[in-house]
Amino acid sequence: MxxxxxxxxxxxxxxxxxxxxxxxxxxxxxxxxxxxxxxxxVEERVRAGVLEQGTADLLRQTGVGARLxxxxxxxxxxxxxxxxxxxxxxxxxxxxKRITVYAQQExxxxxxxxxFSAGGQLLFEVAGVTLHGLSSExxxxxxxxxxxxxxxxxxxxxxxCDGFHGVSRGSIPPKELTVYEQTYPFAWLGILAQAPPSSExxxxxxxxxxxxxxxxxxxxxxxxxxxxxxxxxIANWPDERIWEELxxxxxxxxxxxxxxxxxxxxxxxxxxxxxxxxxxxxxxxLAGDAAHIVxxxxxxxxxxxxxDVWVLSRALEEFYRSGFxxxxxxxxxxCLRRVWKVQRFSWWMTSMLHRFEGGNGFEEKRxxxxxxxxxxxxxAMTMLAExxxxxxxxxxx
Ligand code: APR
Ligand code: PHB
Numbered sequence: 001m002x003x004x005x006x007x008x009x010x011x012x013x014x015x016x017x018x019x020x021x022x023x024x025x026x027x028x029x030x031x032x033x034x035x036x037x038x039x040x041x042v043e044e045r046v047r048a049g050v051l052e053q054g055t056a057d058l059l060r061q062t063g064v065g066a067r068l069x070x071x072x073x074x075x076x077x078x079x080x081x082x083x084x085x086x087x088x089x090x091x092x093x094x095x096x097k098r099i100t101v102y103a104q105q106e107x108x109x110x111x112x113x114x115x116f117s118a119g120g121q122l123l124f125e126v127a128g129v130t131l132h133g134l135s136s137e138x139x140x141x142x143x144x145x146x147x148x149x150x151x152x153x154x155x156x157x158x159x160x161c162d163g164f165h166g167v168s169r170g171s172i173p174p175k176e177l178t179v180y181e182q183t184y185p186f187a188w189l190g191i192l193a194q195a196p197p198s199s200e201x202x203x204x205x206x207x208x209x210x211x212x213x214x215x216x217x218x219x220x221x222x223x224x225x226x227x228x229x230x231x232x233x234i235a236n237w238p239d240e241r242i243w244e245e246l247x248x249x250x251x252x253x254x255x256x257x258x259x260x261x262x263x264x265x266x267x268x269x270x271x272x273x274x275x276x277x278x279x280x281x282x283x284x285x286l287a288g289d290a291a292h293i294v295x296x297x298x299x300x301x302x303x304x305x306x307x308d309v310w311v312l313s314r315a316l317e318e319f320y321r322s323g324f325x326x327x328x329x330x331x332x333x334x335c336l337r338r339v340w341k342v343q344r345f346s347w348w349m350t351s352m353l354h355r356f357e358g359g360n361g362f363e364e365k366r367x368x369x370x371x372x373x374x375x376x377x378x379x380a381m382t383m384l385a386e387x388x389x390x391x392x393x394x395x396x397x
Contacts, residue, residue, distance in 0.1 A: 134158070
């Protein structure tokens with residue numbers, strides 16, 4: 001069996017794993033990233049696309065922001081649409097910060113390129129990853145490399161960045177973990193359309209037929225979502241039905257509708273809120289979707305993954321520089337404070353905007369009052385805005 005050694009073994013090359021490897025390299029710490037998919041699959045998967053101010057700043061400050069700077073679309077506000085009218089939340093004016101629309105897979109391409117140019121070790125198409133010795137001083141990972149050869153990776157620490165369905169969380173004895181979970185009685189159907197975005201800003205829409213979201217990827221590509229039933233079969237949604245439904249939901253009294261064009265890609269995403277505590281077991285640290293999932297309504301999944309690994313990189317940097325493990329000891333608690341605030345925000349946005357079947361009308365009236373309040377009270381608007389642009393990154397409790 002081939003044996004390799006590194007300081008930090010990272011499972012998963014999503015936003016969490018790649019950003020961690022990049023940040024550690026900036027601090028002179030070596031890592032090896034193990035990813036089960038091919039580089040092409042990782043770079044092609046269509047996911048979310050909103051970067052908080054702090055996420056975009058971190059990419060720029062660490063030398064991976066050049067394309068983001070050129071191609072990212074900065075947004076100073078978002079719009080909420082309900083009862084046939086659109087209302088703007090001016091995030092820049094309320095908070096001094098903004099968001100940037102830049103697709104997750106573009107962030108991944110930039111990080112992969114940066115890691116390879118710096119001589120980083122990213123191993124794609126590995127299989128059979130298992131974690132060992134987590135509660136010892138000498139943890140290691142066994143896996144099969146792309147050629148099917150068995151490899152042992154010895155490391156000081158392991159970062160479980162392998163998403164919700166990865167192996168890392170399951171390697172922790174269940175009695176050590178507490179799971180908090182909530183599912184929602186709906187899903188999102190998302191499309192990419194070859195159509196120039198007909199609104200400059202994102203539009204979150206409350207409608208009796210269900211939620212809809214207008215977003216974009218570039219000056220030529222619109223990204224749209226609509227609330228549908230959980231477990232819905234995409235075959236039930238021919239393109240004409242998707243457009244009909246989107247237009248019905250987005251239409252405002254002034255006649256605005258999204259511009260249409262050929263649908264390039266479509267898919268359905270289930271919605272859940274999930275947190276596991278603590279985010280650490282011995283020498284294994286969980287980060288990103290491996291530890292928590294938020295419903296996409298707050299656009300927080302990727303940003304939360306980046307915030308986790310920023311905390312972890314600061315903690316590992318302190319450990320390798322000074323030998324102190326204080327920040328490592330606090331890792332889970334530090335991350336969970338942010339995680340729960342982001343859970344709260346994502347749940348709040350979700351419950352304000354989606355249609356809940358079978359109510360007696362009370363829920364809908366409450367939602368409309370909430371939307372009225374959040375678009376007229378400066379205090380309420382500021383609450384939305386400061387969460388949307390992103391809470392500050394911090395390593396302290
Ligand atoms: N071995 C190696 N790699 C694995 C394994 C495994 N057993 N299981 C999963 N992976 C890989 C996946 O193929 C994926 O590329 O781990 C990666 C996890 O990436 P994400 O699921 O993107 O999770 P994360 O990096 O935490 O980012 C969270 O990104 O994907 C979005 O919706 C998600 O916005 C959220 C954010
Ligand atoms: C997206 O553009 O994909 C997007 C935007 C905002 C969200 C979720 C997804 O809340």
